[in-house]
Amino acid sequence: MTTEDINLPIGIPLDRFIQERQSQFPFASGELSQLLRDIALAGKIVNLEISRSGLNDIEGAYGSKNVQGEDQQKLDVIANERFINALTKGGEVCAIISEEEDTIRELESSKGKYIIAIDPLDGSSNIDVNVSIGTIFSVYRRKSNIGEKVTMDDVLQRGEEQVAAGYLIYGSSCMLVYTTGYGVNGFTYEPSLGEFFLSHTNLKTPEEGKYYSINEGSYFSFEAGVKAFVDECKQNKVSARYIGSLVADFHRNMLKGGIYIYPKTESAPNGKLRLCYECNALAFLIEQAGGRATDGENRILEIQPTTLHQRVPFFIGSEKMVLRAESLLVGQEEVI
Secondary structure, eight states: OOHHHHTSOOOOBHHHHHHHHGGGOTTTTTHHHHHHHHHHHHHHHHHHHHHTTTTTTOOSEEEEEOTTSOEEEHHHHHHHHHHHHHHHHHOOEEEEEETTOSSOEEOTTOOOSEEEEEEEEEOGGGGGGTOOEEEEEEEEEOSSOTTSOOOHHHHSOOGGGEEEEEEEEESSSEEEEEESSSOEEEEEEETTTTEEEEEEOSOOOOSSOSEEEOOGGGGGGSOHHHHHHHHHHHHTTOEEOOOSOHHHHHHHHHHHOEEEEEOOOSSOTTOSEEIIIIIHHHHHHHHHTTOEEESSSSBGGGOOOOSTTOEEOEEEESHHHHHHHHHHHHTHHHHO
């Protein structure tokens, strides 16, 4: 190791980065900056819980189902409570909608300006097998007056109304990736210092991708256009990569170039992924990174939610790949 190696900068700490960018939000008065710090803090705690889950007997099923009828994992419940506690104590949030909650979690003592939509722990089926999992979040400004009861209009906002969105990925390293509408930046957690440091500046996804990510086990229940796209990827020797954790698949494809697809199927005619706390956040991020996100026909960020747990088909990633998939869906009668 040389002196030059020792003097290499480790990167800008998340707190400093947020503070330097605060001038981009004259309306925020510091609350949005503090909210992002609260999310980062909860992420550190969840990362620690995950890293020692096999030793603390917090792997496996919790013994109940969430509102979607899916088996909750112990870490699902723990992550949900960690984020709710951090956001409650921070005081910037008036209500939270979560994949793990049936209804709106209104924070009675909060005078906060913001609504959070969150999937506290995406990729539950991979928890016990030590595969990368993550947290996805969206931030909206409330529409009702501060001090009033939170309404459905506050929480059922279109994705284009987000003021911030991001995800944490818990893998070989822990990363926080977020946007506030001024590009996408990624921060890697340095556990010995207990800090997130800027490691990926102004992320841009390639216009054309290397990978396609889809659960091909459901191939025979795909629409004709989706089948045609998958077949075309194989013919063009595009590599198949599918982890089964949305955050992990999305993270790789955004960095390397690719498309993630969760289409409608016979068992999930409206798609499986949730608009409010999965699709909207990632759509905001990919558009900021130069990519595209649709339900196969409509831009994700323009879809008006009608229910908290609304599902949609999801096509997201490199722009040319998403456009090609859409074109095959439009002409699918011709490819049957």
